[in-house]
Amino acid sequence: MGFFDEMMQTMDLRCPRIILTDEMAVLENVANIIMLSETSVTVSHGLIGAAARRLTGKAPSVYTTITGTNLVIREICEGRLLIGGKIQRAEFFQPPDTH
Amino acid sequence: MAAKYSELSFFSHRIHIRIEGIRLDRLLDSALNQGLNVRSLRIISDTEAVCWVSAGDLKVLRRLAKSAYRITVLSEKGAGFEVRSFFRRPVLAAGCLLALVIVILQSFVVETVVINGYRGIPESELLQCLEEQGIRRGVWRPGIDWAAAEKTIYQRFPEISWLHLAYDGRMVVLSISETEHEIYEKDKQDFGLPQKQKTYTNLVAEAAGYVETVQPWYGEAMVSEGDYVEKGQVLISGCIPLEPTTFAPEGEQKTEYFVQAKGEVWAKVPYRLSFNQERYLWGEPADPEEPVTLSRAEKTQAQAERKTEQQIRLWAKENLPERAEIINKSLKFFPDGNIIEVSVLLEVRQQIASPQEEFIGTEDNNTRNN
Numbered sequence: 001m002g003f004f005d006e007m008m009q010t011m012d013l014r015c016p017r018i019i020l021t022d023e024m025a026v027l028e029n030v031a032n033i034i035m036l037s038e039t040s041v042t043v044s045h046g047l048i049g050a051a052a053r054r055l056t057g058k059a060p061s062v063y064t065t066i067t068g069t070n071l072v073i074r075e076i077c078e079g080r081l082l083i084g085g086k087i088q089r090a091e092f093f094q095p096p097d098t099h
Numbered sequence: 100m101a102a103k104y105s106e107l108s109f110f111s112h113r114i115h116i117r118i119e120g121i122r123l124d125r126l127l128d129s130a131l132n133q134g135l136n137v138r139s140l141r142i143i144s145d146t147e148a149v150c151w152v153s154a155g156d157l158k159v160l161r162r163l164a165k166s167a168y169r170i171t172v173l174s175e176k177g178a179g180f181e182v183r184s185f186f187r188r189p190v191l192a193a194g195c196l197l198a199l200v201i202v203i204l205q206s207f208v209v210e211t212v213v214i215n216g217y218r219g220i221p222e223s224e225l226l227q228c229l230e231e232q233g234i235r236r237g238v239w240r241p242g243i244d245w246a247a248a249e250k251t252i253y254q255r256f257p258e259i260s261w262l263h264l265a266y267d268g269r270m271v272v273l274s275i276s277e278t279e280h281e282i283y284e285k286d287k288q289d290f291g292l293p294q295k296q297k298t299y300t301n302l303v304a305e306a307a308g309y310v311e312t313v314q315p316w317y318g319e320a321m322v323s324e325g326d327y328v329e330k331g332q333v334l335i336s337g338c339i340p341l342e343p344t345t346f347a348p349e350g351e352q353k354t355e356y357f358v359q360a361k362g363e364v365w366a367k368v369p370y371r372l373s374f375n376q377e378r379y380l381w382g383e384p385a386d387p388e389e390p391v392t393l394s395r396a397e398k399t400q401a402q403a404e405r406k407t408e409q410q411i412r413l414w415a416k417e418n419l420p421e422r423a424e425i426i427n428k429s430l431k432f433f434p435d436g437n438i439i440e441v442s443v444l445l446e447v448r449q450q451i452a453s454p455q456e457e458f459i460g461t462e463d464n465n466t467r468n469n
Contacts, residue, residue, distance in 0.1 A: 033128040038142045073140035073150075076131050 111179035120168030210269035299357035308368035318360030
């Protein structure tokens with residue numbers, strides 16, 4: 001990956017970015033927590049609400065689900081979630097068009 | 100910068116809470132959007148979760164939760180919280196403060212007195228001199244008059260050419276340097292000053308006997324267990340040979356130093372005694388009006404022995420020292436006319452060491468008895 005591409009990836013606050021190991025997941029650019037359960041955490045990424053609409057013309061549309069066992073959200077702070085536990089699966093998906 | 104202060108507030112006072120309600124994700128989403136610092140969030144069930152938040156964030160979280168969620172505090176931690184809760188318990192705080200004061204005050208009390216650099220002067224004399232000046236274990240250090248103590252040591256021990264009296268923590272250290280005593284005396288002689296005749300003490304035998312135990316506290320034991328010592332013989336010498344530890348010329352090296360010898364020497368001391376007692380027991384007449392005709396009967400062996408025991412007890416009370424113990428005795432009876440002569444051989448266990456002062460410098464007294 002070139003320097004420019006890497007810079008763009010880093011600066012893009014809408015895209016989902018995950019650091020993932022088998023026992024830890026760091027979700028960045030988290031806009032909202034969509035769903036929480038004992039075995040899964042679903043969040044949306046991107047700019048939040050009105051700011052997203054103003055800048056991009058659309059609401060956040062990328063979702064991430066982390067599935068596993070013994071999940072503990074170690075930290076929720078400034079758009080970042082640090083999840084511990086036995087991570088089994090990470091899944092990205094887009095809901096139907098939200099325009 | 101906001102994150103830094105948030106971090107500090109979290110660790111100064113963090114609260115473990117339980118959140119109960121439906122759709123916990125909504126509340127936590129609001130917390131995320133408000134920038135609250137939520138940690139170790141564990142989903143227990145669909146309607147229950149536990150997590151840690153800072154004290155400030157808990158207020159915001161309660162406001163967000165309104166009445167839709169129930170938030171219960173489980174426990175609290177943090178340095179600031181511990182300090183505040185500590186001072187909320189006045190008895191504990193007072194106890195800790197008292198312990199602190201005791202520790203601080205103890206640091207002002209002398210624990211040990213150490214003396215360095217002495218060679219000819221006995222350590223015990225230096226310690227005694229310091230004790231007279233109020234420098235001993237357990238005294239209040241700020242109350243010590245250091246200058247007066249130094250002056251007194253200089254006056255008491257003229258052979259000290261330099262001394263340094265100081266404290267290090269709870270330890271008082273006296274470091275001294277001695278001059279050669281002979282040179283000092285020679286100087287005094289040159290200047291016409293009166294010379295002080297110094298003395299030391301030997302422990303000598305006050306009775307002849309067989310040594311049982313020797314316990315020299317100060318000085319060097321000159322006899323050992325089982326030795327037979329004569330009266331007046333030196334048992335513990337106050338003249339101690341000194342191994343030279345400096346590279347001074349051979350003639351200038353001190354080869355001995357002097358102490359006031361102390362100790363105990365126990366010995367078995369034989370005593371030969373002789374007592375006399377009447378041979379006959381005299382009976383009185385039954386009727387006082389009758390003419391006096393006294394009846395007499397010779398003492399039995401047991402009666403003679405009882406009388407002798409009494410005489411020995413009287414003699415021991417007057418002649419034996421304290422703590423002396425008669426461990427063996429032999430009695431022999433020699434009837435002669437109206438008397439019985441009793442020959443007694445006693446074996447007494449007693450302390451025989453007796454102090455005898457000697458002058459330093461006189462040729463006879465400094466000669467060691469080997």
